[in-house]
Amino acid sequence: MLLASIVVLAGIYALLGSGFVIIYKASRILNFAHAEIVMLAGYLAVSLAVAIPFSAASLLAVLCFCFVLGMSIYAILIRPLAGYSVLSAIILTVAVGVLLNAVGVFVWRGEMEVIPFGWRTYFSLPGNIRLSSIEFATLGIVTLFYACMGLFYRFTKIGQQMRATAENPLLAAQRGISIYRISGIAWGIGFAAAGLAAFLLGINYAISLQIGNIAVAAFVVALIGGLDSLLGTIPAAFIIAATEQLTITYANPRLGDAIPFIIMLMVLMFKPWGLLGTKEELDRV
C-alpha cells in the first residue's frame, strides 16, 4: 500500500514539477506563481465540474483555460520585460501569484472544495494493494501526459522549435523561429500542466487556498531533476515521494516536510545541475 501511495504521489509531483521545467526551458524564468495557478485551476475545476457533469469535459475546459491564461500572462506581463534582468520577470511572477491568490479568495472565498469524479470503485491487486479508480486515473493521466509531451517535443514542428529555443535562443531566432510565440506556447503548456495537476489533486484530496503549497515540493522536484530536463522530473518525483513517505512511516512524521529540502541540498552539493539537467545550464543560471 505504501509503494502504491508513493507511485501516485510521485505522479502528481512529477506533473507539478513539469510545469516549472517547461516554462523554464523556453523562457529561463522560474515561475513563482505556480502554486497559485494550481490553486486557481483547482477551484475552476470545482466550478466547471458542477456545470459540466462529465469529468473529461470539465478537465478539458480547465486545461484550455490554463493554457490561455499562461499565454496571456506571458504576452501581457513577461514579454514586455524581454531585455531586462531575468530577476524582474521572476519578481513579477511573485506579484502574479499574490494577485491570483486574491482572486481565489474573492471568487471562491477560499472554501474547501472537492472535485467529484464519476468513476467510483476500488481494485484489489496482488500484494494486498488496494487502489481506487481515482488513483488508476491519476497514474494513467500522468503517463499519458509524459508520453504526449515526449511525442510533442520529438515529432511536432512547434516541439522541435521549443527544443531549439531552449538550446540556443539566439540561433533559433536567427533561423526564423519566433521565440516569443514559442515561449508563449510553453507558458501555456506549463500552466496547463499545473491545471492537470490541480485536477488530480482535487479528485484525490481536496482543493483549498493551501493546496498550492504542494507546489513547493514540486519546485524541489524540478531542481533535483534538472531545471531543463522534463525527463528528470520523473526520477526526482519518485525520490522525493519515496523519501517523504518512508520518513513519515519509519522515522519521524515531523521530518516529512523537511526531507525534500534536505535531498535538494544534497543533490545541489554533488550535482548542482540536477540528475538529468545539463551542466551548461548551470553556467547560464
Add this chain to the structure above:
Amino acid sequence: MTKFRISIMIIAISYLFLPGKNTAFASEPYVFGFQTDLTGDARAGYAPIAEGFRLYINKLNDDGGVNGHTIKVIYEDDKSKPDLAGGIAEKLITKDNVLAILGLGYSRSQPPVLELAAKSGVPVLTGYTATTPLFPNNPAKNVFSVGIQMHPKVMPQSYNNAYVASKICPGCRVAVTSFDTPGGRLCNDWSDIWCKKLGLNVVFKSEWPPSTLNYTPWLIKICNANPDLVISTVGGANYIPLLRQMEKFQLEKVDLLVVDFVNEGDLIKGIEQLLTGTGDNVIWISRYASALDPERPPEFENIQRAMNKYGHTYSLSALHAMGWTMARVVESALKKAGWPCTRDGFIAALEKTDLDSKGLTGGPILFSSTDHYGPSWWKAYRWDGKKRALKTILDWYRVELREIM
C-alpha cells in the same frame, strides 16, 4: 459684512448636516468590532459564526435596535494570520473606539488581541474558543465566551472526545489523532489522558502536520493497531482526505469521531468524496445543535429566514447558531446596560447573562462575575447515509469546566 454673515450662516447650517455630525437628528449606534478569520486557513471554522452574528444584528436593527439605538458592527478579517491580529485589535480599540471586540479566531491569533483588550479594559466576547491564560474559576475580567475555553489545564473538546467514545463504545480500542500544532498536540494529549481515565484502550496516538494530504503512512500504523474508533481533532482540510483514505484502507467499519471544527458543509463534502461508502462511521460532536438534524430546534427557521432576507455566503450550520446566539447575548447585555453604555457597564451587564438559547444548545448561556464561560452543552451525532442527515446518538449533556480540570 452682510456677505460674511451669510457665509457664516451657510457654513453653520451645512455643518449640522455633515455625516456623523447630525446627532440632533438620529440616534448614535452602539459600535462593536467583530474580528475573526473571514478568510484564510481557519475560515471554515469561524466565518460562519460571523455570518450568524450579522444575520441577527441586521434583523435586530430592522426591528429598531436596542434601547432605541441601532448596533453598528465593524467586521475585520484576521486572515488566519496572527501577525495581523494585534494591529486590527489596536485599530478597533483606539480608532473605532468600539464598545467590545467580538468573535476572534485561531487560538494563536488570540493572545495579542486579549492582551491589548485587557490593557484597555475592552470586553471580549469570543465565539468558538477563548484561549486565555487564566483558570475558569478566575476568569480574565473582560473575557467571555459562548463557545469553549482552551487552556493547557482544561480542554473541553478532549474530554468530550473521550466521553462520547466511552458512551458509544465502552472499553474499546481507540486511536487518538490531531493536528501537529501546539494546540493540536495539547488536545491530543488530553484526549489520550481522558480516554484512559474513562476506561478506553488507547492503541495509537499521533499528530499529523496540517499540510498533510496523503495519510497512507499513518493509516498503515492505524491498521496495525486495529482500533474500533479513531478520534481526530482536525478541521475540514484534514478530515476530507482522511475519511476517503480510511475507506481505501477498508476502515469503513471503524468509527471516525470529529468535532464541530469540521463544519457541516465540510462534513458532507467529505462523505460525498467517498467512492463506495456511505459515511455511516462518521460521528460528529457539537457545542450547538446541527442544521442537519431532522429534529433541529425551530429557531433555525428564524436563522434561515434571516439568511433569505439578508443574504448569506455559507450554508446553514451549527456555527451560524453560535453566531446568532452570540448576537442575542450582546442584545441581552445592552438591554441591561442601557444608553449610553460604557465598556465597564457592558462587562457588568454580560456578567448577569442568563439567556435561553431557544434549543440551539442544551441549556441557557450563563455568565456570572466568577464564571465568564458558564457550563457548556454538547451533543453527539452519527451520519445516517440512508437519510443523508445526522441522527442524535448522545443527547445534550452538560460539562462544567472545573469538573474536568
